[in-house]
Amino acid sequence: MxxxxxxxxxxxxxxxxxxxxxxxxxxxxxxxxxxxxxxxxxxxxxxxxxxxxxxxxxxxxxxxxxxxxxxxxxxxxxxxxxxxxxxxxxxxxxxxxxxxxxxxxxxxxxxxxxxxxxxxxxxxxxxxxxxxxxxxxxxxxxxxxxxxxxxxxxxxxxxxxxxxxxxxxxxxxxxxxxxxxxxxxxxxxxxxxxxxxxxxxxxxxxxxxxxxxxxxxxxxxxxxxxxxxxxxxxxxxxxxxxxxxxxxxxxxxxxxxxxxxxxxxxxxxxxxxxxxxxxxYPCCLLVGEGAKGYVLSLSFASRGQHHDTGAKMFHLAANTSSRVISKSISLEGGHSSYRGLVHIAPKAANSKSSVSCDALILDPQSRSDTYPTMRIKNPKSLMRHEATVSVLDKKKLNYLMSRGLSRTEAEGLLVTSFAAPITQQIPLEYASELNKLIKLEMEASVG
Amino acid sequence: MLVSLRTQSPTLVKLPSSLTQEQLEKWASTLLTSPFPSALPLSSSQLTLDKPGRYLIYALNSSCELEIEIKVPQTEVLVLAAYWGKGEERYSFHLEEGFHYPSCRSLVRAVSILEGAAKFSYQTTIQAKSKATNISAQQENYNLILSPKAEVETQPFLEINNGQLSCSHSSITASLDEEKLNFLLSRSLTPPQAKELLIKEILYTLEGRFKEFFGGE
Structure with missing residues (x-):
């Protein structure tokens, strides 16, 4: 260039x-x-x-x-x-x-x-x-x-x-x-x-x-x-x-x-x-009645990386709704953090918000943090938040390996299925590129 | 008619290693109504658990600022808190829970019912250090807002530094369930009676969690 x-x-x-x-x-x-x-x-x-x-x-x-x-x-x-x-x-x-x-x-x-x-x-x-x-x-x-x-x-x-x-x-x-x-x-x-x-x-x-x-x-x-x-x-x-x-x-x-x-x-x-x-932290200011905001976030952090990502939703009018789905994967010492804010203002009657954060840690060197904040100032609203931090399911891993997949292939399959709720929302060529990138990162980590 | 919640400042109870079903029911039903005989009020905001066992920490209508360090394996900790705020009352539940060793289990459940211009702040952090493997840690928070001026702020944080555990948290803030309310009204309950029943439903989940956690259900 x-x-x-x-x-x-x-x-x-x-x-x-x-x-x-x-x-x-x-x-x-x-x-x-x-x-x-x-x-x-x-x-x-x-x-x-x-x-x-x-x-x-x-x-x-x-x-x-x-x-x-x-x-x-x-x-x-x-x-x-x-x-x-x-x-x-x-x-x-x-x-x-x-x-x-x-x-x-x-x-x-x-x-x-x-x-x-x-x-x-x-x-x-x-x-x-x-x-x-x-x-x-x-x-x-x-x-x-x-x-x-x-x-x-x-x-x-x-x-x-x-x-x-x-x-x-x-x-x-x-x-x-x-x-x-x-x-x-x-x-x-x-x-x-x-x-x-x-x-x-x-x-x-x-x-x-x-x-x-x-x-x-x-x-x-x-x-x-x-x-x-x-x-x-x-x-x-x-x-x-x-x-x-x-x-x-x-x-x-x-x-x-x-x-x-x-x-x-x-x-x-x-x-x-x-x-x-x-x-x-992609943000939606829901300023009009009936406005909707969605954030689907996928983060993959490996050695030397720190991804601090999330979403911000501001419900500023009545009948607004928001949905946040966050998936993060940490391996080889990678550090993923979810940081989010949902604010439901006094005028935002009948507003609904739902946040789900799931984190996968693939080894003891890696780290995952979750920092959500919810501020609710209207009694006619509904706010729901849930988060999990987990490791790869050993039963599923053993099952896949018993079917002839190598450990790396089995782990890669479980990780891409974990990310599927996000990757299914993007065009196929990007989804396959994304899955390829994830696979390459995992293969590199195994060496 | 249930119109308020009694006050119980943050208290520690060490439970026996096993409880019969009858003992479990008796302990659970005491939770909201009267203090446990063997309870120890927590005078400091820092609590270190260095002997394995089963512990209950609970607070009712009393703000709680607590750091719990679990420095021994094979430990079970249940933290329960309930707040019923009215008028201009302000309550906060701030908890940091640190796991240092493996094979520990913890459940935190805090509920709030807010009327008038009451405010509630919920902030918890679960930290799992690198040696704290095979940990199961859960946080639950449920807030019921009953008036336009009531406010809630919740911050359930997780900081996980190892790859061999399972953690989760959930937080729900809502008003009275319209469907349930209409059902009760259709069964000839008056609005105050229906409201009381729905509030009790939320408060008594603490008893349910107590029985599940220590009863192995």
């Missing part, structure tokens, strides 16, 4: 001005970025959760560009990017289909064929930079309306240095039957990935969006501090799926939040396999 432009390491006001200038953004965006930078400098890192003390924000480069010109067809895609698709194990037909997606590599969009097909339905699917330029009023109306820079330190950092990501608008009543997909790649050491995604699903519309992340292994730490904002208007449906497989030196610290209006539905499907440290 050839870098054609890269800023020096460290983040200063001058760096931000250079990013703004390079991207040719309007004046209000510069003011927004600078304000966010001031907030970033004041806010501390969280004192709970994984140890983030090793992060040195001055060691990262905050902006780079990969190629000068945009390719027009599959054959114009750089060979290095095609090779990355091969590493992901994608068949050629799928690679060509995926070539229709907008792929971000080091903060630059390379390919957008699908966009043109969707435009005929009035759908906007652009890089976030283009969204800002081509639809300034729509963009400005919703940008940072769900996650403000003051939300947390990493959201402030993203707000100051954001680059790349998707801007999607689905008009009222338009239902997109095929999933829209995007991949984000980190290919350069000490590069920060600060993609910002903004999705608006207008009244009665439907969208299924999938993002998968991949990165080759490097020695220096990389940082991914993404922000995803979703607005789901009345009667609309949105599903946002992430399969994260960052290399194991990446800090993955992402803020994802959706504002869900009357009778709308938001689903977060979150798969975390890679990264050294992940802190991610």
């Amino acid at each position: 050839k870098t054609t432009f890269q800023l020096a390491k460290g983040l200063t006001e001058e760096t931000i001005r250079q990013i703004w200038q390079r991207k040719k953004e309007p004046q209000w965006m510069l003011e927004f970025r600078l304000r966010a930078f001031q907030i970033f400098q004041k806010l501390p890192l969280p004192k709970w959760g994984p140890d983030l003390s090793q992060i040195n924000f001055e060691e990262f480069s905050y902006y780079q560009e990969v190629t000068e010109s945009r390719p027009r067809s599959w054959k114009d895609i750089p060979q290095e990017i095609k090779a990355t698709y091969e590493q992901l194990g994608l068949p050629e037909a799928e690679q060509r289909f995926l070539a229709g997606i907008a792929t971000q590599a080091e903060s630059q969009i390379l390919y957008e064929n699908l966009r043109r097909q969707l435009e005929k339905k009035g759908v906007i699917f652009l890089s976030i930079d283009e969204g800002l330029k081509k639809h300034p009023q729509l963009f400005r109306r919703y940008f940072a309306s769900v996650i403000s820079p003051a939300d947390n330190k990493l959201a402030a950092l993203n707000s100051a240095a954001w680059s790349g990501g998707s801007f999607i608008y689905i008009p009222p009543g338009v239902k997109i039957s095929q999933p829209i997909q995007a991949y984000f790649l980190i290919n350069i050491p000490s590069v920060g990935q600060f993609e910002r995604t903004l999705i608006i699903v207008d009244e009665g519309a439907e969208l299924n969006y999938i993002e998968g992340c991949s990165a080759p292994l490097y020695h220096q730490s990389s940082l991914h501090a993404g922000v995803v904002e979703v607005i789901v208007k009345a009667g609309a449906k949105m599903r946002y799926t992430t399969i994260q497989n960052w290399s194991k030196n990446v800090y993955n610290l992402t803020t994802q939040r959706a504002k869900v209006h009357q009778n709308a539905t938001m689903e977060w499907i979150d798969g975390n396999i890679g990264s050294r440290i992940t802190m991610k």
